[in-house]
Amino acid sequence: MAKNNFETPEVRTFPVIPKLENSATAHLSPFKSKEEFQTSLGYPGELVDNWQEKAIDKMGDLLTKYRSLRVYLDSCIQCGACTDKCHYYQGTKDPKNMPVGRQNLMRSVYRRYFTLPGKYFPKLVGAKDLTKEVLEDWYSYYHQCSQCRRCAVFCPIGIDTAEISMAAREVMDSIGVGQKYCNEIISKVHKIGNNLGLPEPALADTLEGLEEDVLEETEADVKFPLDVKDSDVLLVTPSADFFAEPHVDGLIGYAKVFHQAGISWTLSSHASEAANFGMFIGSYDNMKKLAMRIREAALELNVKRIVFGECGHAWRVAYSFLNTLAGPFDFLDPRYPVPQHICEITSSLMDQNVLQFDKSANDDMTLTYHDSCNVARASNMGGIMGGQFTIPRKIIKTVVNNFYDMDEETIREKTYCCGGGGGLLTDDLMELRVKGALPRMEALKQLIDEKGVTHMAAICAICKSQFSKVFQYYDLELDQIVSVHQLVSNAIIMNKKEV
Amino acid sequence: MSFVTILYAALFYFAAAILFIGLAYRIYEYATIPAPLKIPTPPAPMTQRGVAVRIFREVVFFESLFSATKWTWLFSWIFHLALLLAAFRHLKYFTDPVWSWVSSELVQVAGHYAVYLMLAGLLGLFARRVFVDRVRYISVPSDYLILVLIIAIAGSGLMMKWFPSDILAIKLFFTGLLTFNISELPSDTVLLIHLSLVIALMIIFPYSKLLHAPGLFFSPTRNQVDNARSKRHVADWAKKMESSK
Numbered sequence: 001m002a003k004n005n006f007e008t009p010e011v012r013t014f015p016v017i018p019k020l021e022n023s024a025t026a027h028l029s030p031f032k033s034k035e036e037f038q039t040s041l042g043y044p045g046e047l048v049d050n051w052q053e054k055a056i057d058k059m060g061d062l063l064t065k066y067r068s069l070r071v072y073l074d075s076c077i078q079c080g081a082c083t084d085k086c087h088y089y090q091g092t093k094d095p096k097n098m099p100v101g102r103q104n105l106m107r108s109v110y111r112r113y114f115t116l117p118g119k120y121f122p123k124l125v126g127a128k129d130l131t132k133e134v135l136e137d138w139y140s141y142y143h144q145c146s147q148c149r150r151c152a153v154f155c156p157i158g159i160d161t162a163e164i165s166m167a168a169r170e171v172m173d174s175i176g177v178g179q180k181y182c183n184e185i186i187s188k189v190h191k192i193g194n195n196l197g198l199p200e201p202a203l204a205d206t207l208e209g210l211e212e213d214v215l216e217e218t219e220a221d222v223k224f225p226l227d228v229k230d231s232d233v234l235l236v237t238p239s240a241d242f243f244a245e246p247h248v249d250g251l252i253g254y255a256k257v258f259h260q261a262g263i264s265w266t267l268s269s270h271a272s273e274a275a276n277f278g279m280f281i282g283s284y285d286n287m288k289k290l291a292m293r294i295r296e297a298a299l300e301l302n303v304k305r306i307v308f309g310e311c312g313h314a315w316r317v318a319y320s321f322l323n324t325l326a327g328p329f330d331f332l333d334p335r336y337p338v339p340q341h342i343c344e345i346t347s348s349l350m351d352q353n354v355l356q357f358d359k360s361a362n363d364d365m366t367l368t369y370h371d372s373c374n375v376a377r378a379s380n381m382g383g384i385m386g387g388q389f390t391i392p393r394k395i396i397k398t399v400v401n402n403f404y405d406m407d408e409e410t411i412r413e414k415t416y417c418c419g420g421g422g423g424l425l426t427d428d429l430m431e432l433r434v435k436g437a438l439p440r441m442e443a444l445k446q447l448i449d450e451k452g453v454t455h456m457a458a459i460c461a462i463c464k465s466q467f468s469k470v471f472q473y474y475d476l477e478l479d480q481i482v483s484v485h486q487l488v489s490n491a492i493i494m495n496k497k498e499v
Numbered sequence: 500m501s502f503v504t505i506l507y508a509a510l511f512y513f514a515a516a517i518l519f520i521g522l523a524y525r526i527y528e529y530a531t532i533p534a535p536l537k538i539p540t541p542p543a544p545m546t547q548r549g550v551a552v553r554i555f556r557e558v559v560f561f562e563s564l565f566s567a568t569k570w571t572w573l574f575s576w577i578f579h580l581a582l583l584l585a586a587f588r589h590l591k592y593f594t595d596p597v598w599s600w601v602s603s604e605l606v607q608v609a610g611h612y613a614v615y616l617m618l619a620g621l622l623g624l625f626a627r628r629v630f631v632d633r634v635r636y637i638s639v640p641s642d643y644l645i646l647v648l649i650i651a652i653a654g655s656g657l658m659m660k661w662f663p664s665d666i667l668a669i670k671l672f673f674t675g676l677l678t679f680n681i682s683e684l685p686s687d688t689v690l691l692i693h694l695s696l697v698i699a700l701m702i703i704f705p706y707s708k709l710l711h712a713p714g715l716f717f718s719p720t721r722n723q724v725d726n727a728r729s730k731r732h733v734a735d736w737a738k739k740m741e742s743s744k
Contacts (some may be wrong), residue, residue, distance in 0.1 A: 075714025
C-alpha cells in the first residue's frame with residue numbers, strides 16, 4: 001500500500017499532550033470547488049473582486065443572525081481549557097488546530113472590524129486585517145475542523161468551535177471560495193437526491209439485488225421497498241448504505257427488523273439521502289433545501305412516520321434541526337416523535353419482545369462501540385437524557401455476547417471524532433484524516449490489547465467510511481469496523497418464507 | 500471641594516456609565532440576536548428547569564472547566580470566589596446603613612482574607628499563561644494586561660492595610676456619588692491608585708473578554724432545552740424564508 005508522504009502518528013500507551021509544532025499542517029487544504037458547484041449552491045463561482053469587503057459584510061450579517069457566533073467571538077477568556085481537546089491537535093500538534101487557535105483565526109478579524117479596541121489598538125488585543133494570508137489560513141484550518149464539538153463540552157462558556165467553523169465556511173462560500181468535496185455533494189443532492197448521484201433506476205436495481213441476496217441467505221422474503229405509497233415508515237438513510245461495506249449490512253439489518261416487526265416501510269428516490277452537508281458549510285439555505293426533500297417525500301408517499309438510518313451528522317440535522325427546517329410535521333402520526341432513529345425503533349421492539357436473537361451468531365467477534373460525535377454531542381435518542389449513549393449499547397448487548405467499552409475519557413459525551421467528519425472525508429485530506437484518528441485508535445488499540453476486542457461498531461456512515469480507510473495506517477483490517485445493525489442482522493432470527 | 504474629588508467623581512460617573520450602559524447594551528444585543536437552531540451540548544436538559552440547574556452549576560462551580568483542566572479550574576474558581584467575597588466586603592462603602600449581613604463578622608473577615616486567595620488565583624492564572632506553551636501561544640498583550648490590572652487592584656487594595664485612608668470619608672464619597680451629593684475624597688496615593696485601576700476595569704469591561712460573564716448566560720450550547728422534536732423552534736429571519744416558499 002502506498003502510504004503517501006506523511007507518517008502515521010505513533011500510538012502512545014499513555015497519551016501526553018503534544019508540544020506545539022507551528023504550521024505543522026498549514027500545507028493541508030482541500031481542493032477548491034469548481035464554478036459549477038458554487039453556482040448551483042447560490043454562491044459566486046470564483047473569488048470575487050472586492051472579496052475582503054464582501055467577507056466582512058457577510059460576517060456582519062451572520063453576527064446578527066447567529067447568537068452563538070456573536071456570543072462566542074466575544075466571550076472567550078483564552079483560558080486554554082480546550083487547547084488539548086481536539087483530535088486534530090493531538091494528531092497534528094499544530095497550534096491552529098487547538099480549538100481556541102482555530103477560533104482565533106476568525107476572532108482576530110472580528111475584533112479588527114467589529115470591536116472598538118480592535119479598531120484602535122489592534123496589536124493590543126490581537127486583532128488582524130483580513131488579508132490574503134489570513135484567508136488562506138481560514139481555508140486551511142476551517143477545513144481541519146470536523147465540527148465534532150468535543151471542545152464545546154469542556155469550555156467553561158460552552159463555546160462551540162463548530163459554530164465558528166461553519167460561519168467561516170459560509171463566509172468563504174459567499175466570496176467564491178468553496179470546498180470541492182462538500183459543494184459537489186450538495187449539488188448532487190439538489191439535482192438527484194443523494195450524495196452519490198445514484199439515480200432512481202440504479203437505486204431500484206441495487207435494492208432488488210439486496211432482496212435476492214437476503215432471500216438466498218436467510219430464506220426470508222425481506223423487501224427493500226422504494227417509493228411505495230401509503231407505507232407506515234419512510235426510511236431516510238445515508239446513500240453509502242446502498243452499496244458500501246459495512247454500511248449495506250446495516251441497511252439489511254434495518255430491513256430485517258422492519259420485516260420481523262411487520263412494519264411497512266419504504267425508501268424514497270426523491271429523498272434518498274439522510275446526510276445533509278448543508279450543515280457542514282454552515283448554510284441554512286442549503287440545509288433547508290436538502291431537508292425539504294424529506295418533507296416532500298413524506299407527503300408524496302403519504303407515510304405515517306419518518307425513520308433515519310445510521311448516520312451521525314444526519315441524525316443531528318434530523319433530531320435537532322428537521323422540525324425547524326422542514327416542519328411542522330403535523331401530517332404524520334402524532335404518536336411518534338418526528339423523526340425517529342432506527343436504533344429507537346429496534347430498541348423499543350426489543351423491549352416489546354417482538355424480535356428474537358441468537359447472540360452466538362456474533363461470537364466470532366468481541367466488540368466495542370464508537371460513539372459517533374454528532375450523535376453523542378448534538379442529538380438524543382429515546383427522549384431520555386443520555387439515551388443516545390445507552391440505546392445503541394443496549395442494542396449491541398442484546399445481540400452480542402462479547403462487549404467492552406473503551407476508556408471513559410474517549411466515549412459518550414467525551415467521545416473522539418473518527419477524524420473524517422464535518423466534510424473532511426475526502427482523499428485530498430488523507431493526512432489529516434489519519435492523524436485525526438489517533439486518539440480513537442489509541443483507545444481502540446488499548447482495548448484490543450487488554451480485552452482482545454476484534455471489532456468496533458458505529459452508527460455513522462462517515463465513521464464507517466473513515467475507519468475502513470484509516471485502519472490500515474494503524475495496522476488494523478478494514479473489516480474491523482461494523483454497523484450496529486449489521487450485528488442485529490447477524491443475530492436476528494428470521495421467519496422463513498412460507499412456500 | 501478639591502480637584503481630586505471632582506476628578507474622581509467625574510471619572511466614576513463616566514466609568515459607571517460605560518460599564519452599565521455598555522453592559523446593558525451588550526445584553527440587549529445577545530438577547531435579541533436569534534439562535535436559529537437547537538445546539539445544546541450533552542448532558543442536555545429536557546426542561547427549562549434543567550437548564551436553570553445547568554447554568555447554576557456552571558456559574559457556581561465552573562463544572563465544564565473542572566472536567567477540562569484541574570489547575571485552571573482551581574486558580575480561576577479561587578479567584579472568582581475571592582472576587583465575590585471582596586465585593587461583599589466592599590458593599591459597606593455603598594450602603595448606609597450598612598446591610599446587616601455585610602457588616603457581619605463572617606463577611607468582613609472573609610472579605611479581608613479574600614485578597615490573598617485572589618492574588619494566589621491570579622498569579623496561578625498568570626503563571627499558566629507564561630509557562631504552558633499552548634496557553635502562551637494563544638495569549639495576546641491584553642490577556643496579560645487584564646490579569647496585571649486585576650492583580651494591581653488586589654495588590655493596591657491590600658496595600659491599604661499599611662497605608663490606611665479615612666474609611667469614613669471614603670464611604671461618604673461613594674454614598675455621596677450614589678445620591679449626587681458629593682463629599683470630599685481623601686487624596687492618599689495608594690487609595691487613588693486603587694480607585695484609578697478600578698475605574699479602568701469598569702471601562703474596559705464591556706469591550707473585552709470580561710464579557711464572558713454575561714456570555715455564559717446566553718450561550719446556546721448551555722442555555723437551550725433539548726426539545727427540538729417536540730417543540731418547533733424557528734428564528735424570525737428564518738420564518739421569512741418559509742413564507743417565501
